[in-house]
Amino acid sequence: MAACHARNQTVVAQGGMTGLVGGGAPRDGDVILSTERLTKIEALDRDGLTLMAEAGVVLQTAQEFCADAGLELPLDLGARGSATLGGVISTNAGGVRVIRHGMMRDNVLGLEAVLADGTVLSSMNRMLKNNAGYDLKQLFIGSEGTLGVVTRAVIRLKPRPKAIVTAFTASRSVADVASFLRHLQTEMGAELGSFEVMWPEYDAFVRARCPALKPPFAPNCGFTVLSEFLCGSAGDAEPRVEATLGGALKQGLIDNAVIAKNERERAAFWTVREGAGEGMRTLLPYFVYDVSMPIAAMESFGDRVRADIATTYPNSTVLVLGHMGDGNLHVVAAVGSGAAADHRAVDDIVYGIIRDLDGSVSAEHGIGVEKRDYLGWSRTPAEVAVMHTLKAALDPKNLLNPGKVL
Amino acid sequence: MAACHARNQTVVAQGGMTGLVGGGAPRDGDVILSTERLTKIEALDRDGLTLMAEAGVVLQTAQEFCADAGLELPLDLGARGSATLGGVISTNAGGVRVIRHGMMRDNVLGLEAVLADGTVLSSMNRMLKNNAGYDLKQLFIGSEGTLGVVTRAVIRLKPRPKAIVTAFTASRSVADVASFLRHLQTEMGAELGSFEVMWPEYDAFVRARCPALKPPFAPNCGFTVLSEFLCGSAGDAEPRVEATLGGALKQGLIDNAVIAKNERERAAFWTVREGAGEGMRTLLPYFVYDVSMPIAAMESFGDRVRADIATTYPNSTVLVLGHMGDGNLHVVAAVGSGAAADHRAVDDIVYGIIRDLDGSVSAEHGIGVEKRDYLGWSRTPAEVAVMHTLKAALDPKNLLNPGKVL
Numbered sequence: 001m002a003a004c005h006a007r008n009q010t011v012v013a014q015g016g017m018t019g020l021v022g023g024g025a026p027r028d029g030d031v032i033l034s035t036e037r038l039t040k041i042e043a044l045d046r047d048g049l050t051l052m053a054e055a056g057v058v059l060q061t062a063q064e065f066c067a068d069a070g071l072e073l074p075l076d077l078g079a080r081g082s083a084t085l086g087g088v089i090s091t092n093a094g095g096v097r098v099i100r101h102g103m104m105r106d107n108v109l110g111l112e113a114v115l116a117d118g119t120v121l122s123s124m125n126r127m128l129k130n131n132a133g134y135d136l137k138q139l140f141i142g143s144e145g146t147l148g149v150v151t152r153a154v155i156r157l158k159p160r161p162k163a164i165v166t167a168f169t170a171s172r173s174v175a176d177v178a179s180f181l182r183h184l185q186t187e188m189g190a191e192l193g194s195f196e197v198m199w200p201e202y203d204a205f206v207r208a209r210c211p212a213l214k215p216p217f218a219p220n221c222g223f224t225v226l227s228e229f230l231c232g233s234a235g236d237a238e239p240r241v242e243a244t245l246g247g248a249l250k251q252g253l254i255d256n257a258v259i260a261k262n263e264r265e266r267a268a269f270w271t272v273r274e275g276a277g278e279g280m281r282t283l284l285p286y287f288v289y290d291v292s293m294p295i296a297a298m299e300s301f302g303d304r305v306r307a308d309i310a311t312t313y314p315n316s317t318v319l320v321l322g323h324m325g326d327g328n329l330h331v332v333a334a335v336g337s338g339a340a341a342d343h344r345a346v347d348d349i350v351y352g353i354i355r356d357l358d359g360s361v362s363a364e365h366g367i368g369v370e371k372r373d374y375l376g377w378s379r380t381p382a383e384v385a386v387m388h389t390l391k392a393a394l395d396p397k398n399l400l401n402p403g404k405v406l
Numbered sequence: 407m408a409a410c411h412a413r414n415q416t417v418v419a420q421g422g423m424t425g426l427v428g429g430g431a432p433r434d435g436d437v438i439l440s441t442e443r444l445t446k447i448e449a450l451d452r453d454g455l456t457l458m459a460e461a462g463v464v465l466q467t468a469q470e471f472c473a474d475a476g477l478e479l480p481l482d483l484g485a486r487g488s489a490t491l492g493g494v495i496s497t498n499a500g501g502v503r504v505i506r507h508g509m510m511r512d513n514v515l516g517l518e519a520v521l522a523d524g525t526v527l528s529s530m531n532r533m534l535k536n537n538a539g540y541d542l543k544q545l546f547i548g549s550e551g552t553l554g555v556v557t558r559a560v561i562r563l564k565p566r567p568k569a570i571v572t573a574f575t576a577s578r579s580v581a582d583v584a585s586f587l588r589h590l591q592t593e594m595g596a597e598l599g600s601f602e603v604m605w606p607e608y609d610a611f612v613r614a615r616c617p618a619l620k621p622p623f624a625p626n627c628g629f630t631v632l633s634e635f636l637c638g639s640a641g642d643a644e645p646r647v648e649a650t651l652g653g654a655l656k657q658g659l660i661d662n663a664v665i666a667k668n669e670r671e672r673a674a675f676w677t678v679r680e681g682a683g684e685g686m687r688t689l690l691p692y693f694v695y696d697v698s699m700p701i702a703a704m705e706s707f708g709d710r711v712r713a714d715i716a717t718t719y720p721n722s723t724v725l726v727l728g729h730m731g732d733g734n735l736h737v738v739a740a741v742g743s744g745a746a747a748d749h750r751a752v753d754d755i756v757y758g759i760i761r762d763l764d765g766s767v768s769a770e771h772g773i774g775v776e777k778r779d780y781l782g783w784s785r786t787p788a789e790v791a792v793m794h795t796l797k798a799a800l801d802p803k804n805l806l807n808p809g810k811v812l
Contacts, residue, residue, distance in 0.1 A: 047700070103534070129734045131500075131766070133781050133784075133789070135547070185565045231595075294532050326535045363533070363536065363537060378538040386521075386800075
């Protein structure tokens, strides 16, 4: 890094290359800095519940190392087999456990980053509490390699849950789903680990295009939810979830509910949510969106995004699903053409609704290059100006991942 | 703020003035900016679990507003009756629930800050997930008013626990206490809400100087722990805690255990931990420390801090207690004289041990003016240099709370 700095050479850091917004893509003339040899797991502290590791460690490798010690690494996401710790930190990754454990930012206690000029900034804090000056690590979490390159980190671990209970339910409206979520949060508290909602069109799509997937209910069952509970005590976990779902049925928040009886059923539930890839390919070309909004705005978002795209593209397919408990929805829009002009038109529709609803154009994927033009749709000019101030202060030559985010 | 900026006038923002490191103390010639009229609670979102409020709202007022809606504001600390939301954000306050809910930083979703030049930077995000560019709010959390003045915020709320179970236990060694903590984290998971440890000298001090406090065990009972569980389900909460404590007794991690039978007993337990103020006054003058370290280093810290102070001050009283689960201990040292030279000498002893143990000279109180000379004992020269870079970038005229932190 120091050598590149001396030569005014731009640098793009790369981890597992599983990002979805082009944050790790080099331009002509950029040096690529790979973290693939930074694979050391340095220490696991069972008293302090921390893992210290280098940035190139693959997420799944770190997860399994912690599981062997009876502990849980709080982050989980589909790309676990390739994504690296440095990558999930640099992008502030989210995933399927955010409602319980927060984003990656919430689970990084310390890190080491190399600055644009080669300075090694070591902030390898291992404590939950450290108010000795500015919390510098925040600069490098979620800034996509534009302010420094993460090389090591201290990650907070959690005790493994004693029991995991997974349920599939159906509700008649988004309002009911939101009330159901509140019911679960009240009754199950911090044990609610995932709350994944699928709009009716998604269910219909899965039945039509994904023969290997077996949704548990009959067709036209409404809005389906996969909820998962990470329970502190084993014996009473399932009865408690059952009683909680029973209460929701009685209140009319859900119409239908089933609890996975074994690991095979649990996997099948998750496959309905995550395994539609093959069916998706039949939709190609399509555009994917990762947006967030207040939960109270989700009904309006779902209605508008489908209606507005259909107005311009009458034969389009629009699927809405995502992590409702985190305010995060994903949209898949297949409008027929994959042309850049259509991509831009659909972007304008989706992000325009998000702007109206006071949401974010990026919930968990970041900005990279793909969303750069829309940053100002979720952030004020004053905010973007301060981002430029930070970039200029920490990387005055604009050598680190230039053209990304800003 | 714009007017002060135009006139090169320094500004010190003040909230409830409950800080412990002089962070809100003005120097001659500083303008004091009070947030006392920013008292509006703007919105409570029951679906999104967020509170939106102005910076001058008193913590306890906000807590009670949320409690009336059946929700919990995640931060709690002794100064709740005076501390303001702006203050607890600017200092990244901790308190007695950190092991469960994290520091204030972990519970701020969005905020509005006024920059040194009067720019209103509004980042009032309400979502758990927002990766649209740099997370600017982090700049203003815990930076003690040196980078901007917090004026509004969005705070994450939690469902209220269905039952609170409070236990008092005694162990023979710090190692046993650490094993007991691990046992509780394994068995009770996220339900563990507080884990407060008191070294034996503290117990002896309470018996000798605080006649109103009634420690539940006989004298010389060792290291005592107040643990509290915030349980998601009511009926089985106490039996589960009982069984967990039973397991710890059987394994020899604790010698003695009692569970509060009612709110009066619960309050009495907490008074042993928090209510020694009157007895403390008999120790005056004394110096107070707020430090953090890896849990595995706590035994060594407790031994060394008492031994090293006693070497220089044979007739001193040194009390050690604190939030072990957070890696945070407080030390009270009465060495006879309150003279500045003695204060400095004891600072050097305590922070010297902390430096050796790779801990932090400030766990939750911040740096302010009181710990400024010791910032470099917990942070590397590269870290301090980047802090100066941030300060220069955001407040180039050094008008905001000058002389604090850096």
